[in-house]
Amino acid sequence: MFLHLYHNDLDDKEHLAIVFGNSIRSRSLDEVRPGETEMDRMIRGAYVGKLHPGRVSSWYDEQTEREGSAGASGNGTPAQSAESRDNKAPLVRIHSECYTGETAWSARCDCGEQLDEAARLMSFPLETLSDVSNQNVSPVLSNSAGGVIIYLRQEGRGIGLGEKLKAYNLQDLGSDTVEANLLLRHPADARSYGLATAMLVDLGLGVNEHPEGIRLLTNNPDKVRAIEGLNREVVVKERVPMVPLAWSTGGQKGIKSMEIEGYLRTKVGSLS
Ligand SMILES: [Zn+2]
Secondary structure (H helix, E strand, O other), rough: EEEEEEEOOEEEOOEEEEEEEEEEEOOOHEEEEEEEEHHHHOOOOOHHHHOOOOHHHHOHHHHHHHOOOOOOOOOOOOHHHHHHHHHHEEEEEEEOOOHHOOOOOOOOOOOOHHHHHHHHHHHOHHHHHHHHHOOOOOOOOOOOOOEEEEOOOEOHHHHHHHHHHHHHHHHHOOOOOHHHHOOOOOOOOOOHHHHHHHHHHOOOOOOOOOOOOOEEEOOOOOHHHHHHHHOOOOEEEEOOOOOOHHHHHOOOOOOOHHHHHHHHHHHHHOOO
């Protein structure tokens, strides 16, 4: 698993790509930057394989070659990994930061659960995943092509943490999640996905480099169009639904609260 950080011109935040598997690499990360040493390259993450004491080159790693992983030197890319990448579209999940749901255990939304579930689905190899998916309502295909969680720093559907907490208080006073945002003079959903499209292209998953496309984990058909970009820079081959654990297990698992039921109803009804 790799973590790639992205800076951008639109905001001052570091957006993240959480990458599963070793077939997906960031083009901008691997680019040679003027004036940098091999040590600079390695510590900023531009290396293939594992770091270990004594390693001196970011390009060639004897241990990696022996393990048969993809090598940036060009010698170590086995036919098998190229083949599996060609045959399968990687699973992609676009996730927006939710401090309350992921870190503070808030029961008002299912963001923490969805983030965990996406990572779980991307962590399983082909055979295991089909067993695991039997527990769910709909089976999820293998992730042998790897997976990416694009983690966008747009808290509270893009309105920020402070405003989100105000919206929560309005919800306690009787508004639903969409009405609360509108009362605060924010759009119902202030998120944008242009950065996600650009990050996917940088990860080699754009249509030019990866015509097989991606499989997008989402319940929201509008997200498919948003991620594909204005000129269809990325192609979503398939939409894979994310079923809340509480629904797929008849309430046995997953987050439970009065608030979450209302949140999911509004999400399905207003935002689809
Ligand atoms: Zn949330």
